[in-house]
Amino acid sequence: MNDVSSPIDLRNYTDALEWQETANIKRPWRKDFFDYYVHLIQTHHSDPCHILELGSGPGFLAQHLLSQLDHIEYTAFDFSEVMHQLAQEKLNSSEQSRTKYFVGNFKEPNWQNPLDQKYDFIIIHQALHELRHKQYAANFHKIVRTLLNPNGIYLVCDHLCAPHAMQNDQLYMNKQEHLDALSQASFQEIKMPLEIEGLCLFEMSLD
Template sequence: MSIKEVPSPIDLRNPEDAVQWAKEVNLKRPWRAQFFDYYAELIQQHQMIDILDIGAGPGDLAKHLLARCPDIRYHAFDFSEAMHKLSRSKLPAHELDRADYIVGDFKQLDWADTLQQYDLVIIHQALHELRNKAYAQDFHSTVKNKLLKAGAIYLVCDHLFADGAMTNHELYMSKQEHLDNLQQAGFEIAIPMEIRGLCLFQCH
């Protein structure tokens, strides 16, 4: 079956587009910080060390976690060197020393082959960058089979296809579709947070 991808309105590998996206994202959704607080608390509670952030973006989450979790090693995976550059610019030297930046495209079949295993894997507001929800189950299976240490946690936070939220049903999933995809990939799932159409799935 041929999968029709939804084109992106911007190119996040372009430095100008990356800067514009970074300027707008927290203005549009200031409640993102509440999710970041939850991630930091979870890391501290479980004494996690190796953290992988998939689709890491311009460094808001990097800054948040490295400032609050002094023992972590943060690994940023993104297809945009422009985003990595923005992220590095936000970190002082002592935090940058604990950060690792990896350029890679999770739409490629072998995207995870050069990565290690982690205590926590996060994908925050980036799952829809698969550009069609039909790819999601295979993506989750790759995370489960290749990237998680024993007892690790996988956090998936993305926009929902729902009333008052996102309207493109090829790109975004309903809550039940997220649950179905994650269950079919072999995860047990909880939903610890949902704010204005942004929903967090915590997977084991």
């Protein structure tokens, strides 16, 4: 099994900045997913509510959630220090005080070790394919499961491999492959609450 190489390096400032400038233009419906997360988190009564975003990028989701949800504590995990810098520029001082940043690569062994707590919500939005091969997904989900609180919710949003979406069947998964990988990680009740233009959300809980 060979990893699928990436045409860009998001640890490079120029590449990271270009991704930031184009992501929401290419897919303006990303905000629909962000709004869904806000609504879901609003129904969670933990105060504070601890959220981990894996592959957090330039902080669009962090800004969206922190600006609307006063009761959350946010942890951003990304392999790019540059992305964290871009993310911090988007937050005011109050939002910054509720945010922690970790630099790490979830392709590396024991990537989860620096994360010293469990979370009420874990979100990976448009980053699962950064594993660079779909065969890594099930083991990744197994590790994420260990980071969830007992009533925690895991949200996975990524591009589908489908005729109307992405074509690389080594990097991207179809719906059934997503369901199979999540099932292998012992997630039993798997919802698909939102799908727009080939971007699909899977929602799982431990309870």
